Amino acid sequence: MFSSKTLAEMDRNIAKYPPEQKQSAVMACLIAAQEEHGWVSPAIIAEVAGILDMPTIAVEEVATFYNMYETKPIGQFKLVICTNLPCQLSHGEEAADYLKKKLGINFNETTSCGTFTLKEGECMGVCGDSPVLLVNNHRMCSFMSHDKIDALLDELKSQAKKGVSA
Structure with missing residues (x-):
């Protein structure tokens, strides 16, 4: 679902935190995903949740709380x-x-x-x-x-x- 470049960006951000706190990179991972896809679909949210070992609903809460994330397709x-x-x-x-x-x-x-x-x-x-x-x-x-x-x-x-x- 993600390019090697996006996965590397996510890994770089995850590495900033202790392994047991990698969920702290959720915002950075969502940004990286959105940069690649233009928005964060339910499938992207689920994939980010899997990468961070978080419940999907927890990632969805972040994606829908902050206005920097688009949960519907947008223009160029x-x-x-x-x-x-x-x-x-x-x-x-x-x-x-x-x-x-x-x-x-x-x-x-x-x-x-x-x-x-x-x-x-x-x-x-x-x-x-x-x-x-x-x-x-x-x-x-x-x-x-x-x-x-x-x-x-x-x-x-x-x-x-x-x-x-x-």
């Missing part, structure tokens, strides 16, 4: 926009509405082409840079005006055509 690019109060006071809601209009989707939806999924996010810790957008949990975009949103979407669409993920 996950766009998370902060909607907490400081961002809202600095045009966050306007940026979110603009994204919804540009993509033709609402929060927790994916474009019909499968390129974009739009999510509402909690504080990302850069309130002074709002509105803030996170791409695929790795790339932080600040001061997201309409022009910057347009440029980002064009860039990501170009990457999608080339088969590249951010």
